[in-house]
């Protein structure tokens with residue numbers, strides 16, 4: 477498999493990766509202190525995430541005015557998604573193992589307006605940290621009652637509500653002893669295609685954040701927090717499930733409201 | 742961003758910590774689609790924006806390359822486009838194809854070799870037949886190793902125009918993006934006819950023929 481795994485002699489240790497993360501983060505902090513606007517987005521070129529090395533463009537992106545097609549988005553609705561797809565715990569004959577959770581929130585645009593009737597898709601590992609995907613070789617058990625795929629159409633107020641199982645952390649081969657913090661993958665459409673977003677939702681207080689080059693590819697600490705859900709006791713349901721709240725803001729690829737060059741490249 | 746853009750609504754969360762509240766309407770950062778989207782995002786007939794027996798169906802295909810010139814086997818490509826008359830669809834049914842309704846949206850993963858294929862129609866110019874601007878489809882690229890997706894456009898330009906410098910220059914003049922792109926890189930945005938009703942559009946994430954990727958603002 478090309479580029480799948482760094483070859484053994486070149487595989488980095490966690491301390492090497494952590495030192496690289498620290499150096500980049502110190503640089504970004506100094507730039508912000510010197511007056512640079514905070515970086516709102518993940519860097520495409522983030523060397524501690526080894527797979528990004530050959531997969532990021534080296535030219536600056538070319539500025540383009542969105543035309544009508546880019547200012548619109550495909551329509552999704554009840555014909556595309558079944559109601560039961562919002563509950564990942566009822567898709568099989570039995571109940572999946574793990575901690576049942578509710579994840580809810582709103583999808584909003586940059587003005588705070590709801591992104592209504594749009595498609596939200598999620599996928600995730602099971603409670604043991606294993607994906608159903610055939611390329612996942614982690615020697616942790618599959619759960620016959622959990623696939624880990626969900627979909628929902630946002631409501632008129634931009635809201636969504638998913639029932640699932642808290643995913644486990646899992647190992648990967650970026651470096652020795654590399655572990656991804658627990659996360660749920662999200663895919664979202666806005667009202668304009670330029671707002672398209674694929675991201676990951678994390679859980680509060682995960683000790684793996686500091687060690688994870690994917691999480692750390694978002695270098696600004698405030699921006700990092702925008703990927704982290706919050707425990708919300710009002711979402712938890714007595715005797716049944718723990719609740720997390722996560723709002724998502726889709727404003728497109730614009731970096732900031734100020735003029736800014738391609739410093740994320 | 743200013744304090745006035747904060748919303749009290751999103752901070753009113755029991756047990757929340759002030760600095761973790763998504764208190765402003767600032768964009769949520771992207772993260773890579775990772776390697777394991779294959780059982781979640783692709784769907785049946787995702788790449789068939791029209792049925793292949795559609796009278797003006799075309800094939801749009803290509804390979805996604807990394808900086809070493811190797812095909813990317815874990816990329817996901819999305820196409821969003823108007824129909825052959827330049828109309829933008831607002832029909833439901835992109836995920837659950839009925840084989841007839843044109844929704845304008847397609848999604849397909851790359852193969853082990855890094856190849857993708859869509860069956861679609863050549864997009865018409867939005868704004869009607871008298872528009873002199875060349876027609877294109879919007880292409881979005883997701884991949885493991887790519888922390889933030891990439892946008893590009895695939896332009897469909899007839900061979901007569903491509904082989905006539907004056908006609909090509911005139912067409913470039915009519916399109917703000919093509920005009921702004923380094924002439925040496927324009928070809929990365931143009932589909933190449935490679936057979937009957939077939940167009941090739943390779944995507945180079947990096948390297949000598951790196952595709953022009955777009956930043957909309």
Ligand SMILES: [Fe+2]
Nearest residue numbers: 659661775777
């Ligand atoms: Fe993952």
